[in-house]
Amino acid sequence: MKATPEASLQKRLLPRHITFMAMGGVIGTGIFKGSSDTIGLAGPGVIFTYIFAGLLLLVVMGAIAEMATVYPNRNMKDFISLAFGQRLAFIVGWLYCFMWLAVCVIEVIAAGSFLQFWFADTPLWVLSLASAIFVLLVNLLSVGRLGELEFWLAGIKIAMIIVFIILGACLLFGIIPSNDTPYLSNFTAHGGFLPNGWMAIVSALLVVMFSYGGSELIGLTLNETPDAAKVLPRIVKSFILRIVLFYTLPILIICGLIPWNQLSGQESPFVQVLTATGLKGAAHIMNFILVTAVLSAANSGIYGATRMLHSMAINNEAPALLARTNRRGVPINSLVLCAIVLLIGAWLAYIAQDQVFSILIAVPGFVVLLVWISICLSQLKLRRNYPVQPQFRIWGYPYISGLTALTLAVIAVLFLFDANNRISIGTCIAFLIVLLISALFKFRKKEA
Secondary structure, eight states: OOOOHHHHSOOOOOHHHHHHHHHHHHSSHHHHTTHHHHHHHHGGGGHHHHHHHHHHHHHHHHHHHHHHHHSTTOOHHHHHHHHHOHHHHHHHHHHHHHHHHHHHHHHHHHHHHHHTTTOTTSOHHHHHHHHHHHHHHHTTSOHHHHHHHHHHHHHHHHHHHHHHHHHHHHHHTTSSOOSOOOTTHHHHSTTOSSTTOTHHHHHTHHHHHHHHTTGGGGGGSGGGSTTHHHHHHHHHHHHHHHHHHHHHHHHHHHHHHSOGGGOOSSSOHHHHHHHHTTOHHHHHHHHHHHHHHHHHHHHHHHHHHHHHHHHHHHTTSSOGGGGOOOTTSOOHHHHHHHHHHHHHHHHHHHHOTTTHHHHHTHHHHHHHHHHHHHHHHHHHHHGGGOSSOOSSOOTTTTHHHHHHHHHHHHHHHHHHTOGGGHHHHHHHHHHHHHHHHHHHHHTHHHHO
16 A cells, blocks of 8 residues: 555654754755855855845745645645646656755765864775764654754754854954954955956855755655644744855855965865964864764755655655655655665765865755756746635745746856866756656656
């Protein structure tokens, strides 16, 4: 007998769990390690990239919240299926799984690289493998315990970001004495606020999209959340502001305390800044937080991948065995598939330690663009035929949703021609073509 979502998954996620799981997916490698790449591309002016991407994210999250109030007990992929049919939902669902699996590999490799701060002689692949095993064991917990653990893991890194902002501001303005109080000089020196021009802001977008990717994870928690239609709009309203602030303020602190062109990229900018200011003990504490932060993000990634695979298996869009859950409500076979992918990630860290991060990071960034476009277009189409009036509405319909989808599409096209991401984007396009062909054959009989 085929399982149903209600019979196999457990509705035990509380609003605070949802918020922190989504924030856990967003606040990870993108800010703690990827920020060195974005700052290196655009200098201090990269904060404009984060703010711009945050506005796009606001519309996407609003679209999810609006559709959730109209179609209860359905998740993000269900909305796409209602709007455009099972074929597109199949493609987007597998793309989303592909994205989260890539994110998980990135996060555990990042965790391994941060652990090398203490274990410099241990190979990256060994530390990455240990990180992967930890995350997989955590995801064997019931969803209620998983949500509670993620609440505390995400809470730790959020608290430390706040402490970093306060500590950094005190160092920046000389409230805490240091070897050299920079004040605002680093924002105007070394080429100015936009040392590489305005186009550099666009170049940094793909890493920023990767950083913000994971916010839509809220759209997958709906089947495990009681009264999701009521609580989701409230969660979304507070979520976006927190995310943008937790990205822009630390980057301003980093660029203020150390020249943007002196970030090494080998270690986290957070650790490099605190080390450069002479606060050695604080650097060790921060590195500990970074390890827990990226493991938290990997934890959210595994959750996103397993729940999407489970949803697709139930709808006959993935092998039926992936729908199987254990007595704790964990999609156990989907978790085994994720474990295999993480083992491959550890192997990649072994054969291409220096290139693996830069190659992989563009994959989720590009897929996030495609997923967000699908969400906006689904809201645009479904709004005209809602069976009930939504409790929450996106303002400016249809112009805001349409403009956001168009902007995301333009960004995606720009990155198709970016030579620096040729391998990553080529991999995404190849996978997309395979999905398109598979969808054509798989659903041909149903539509005949």
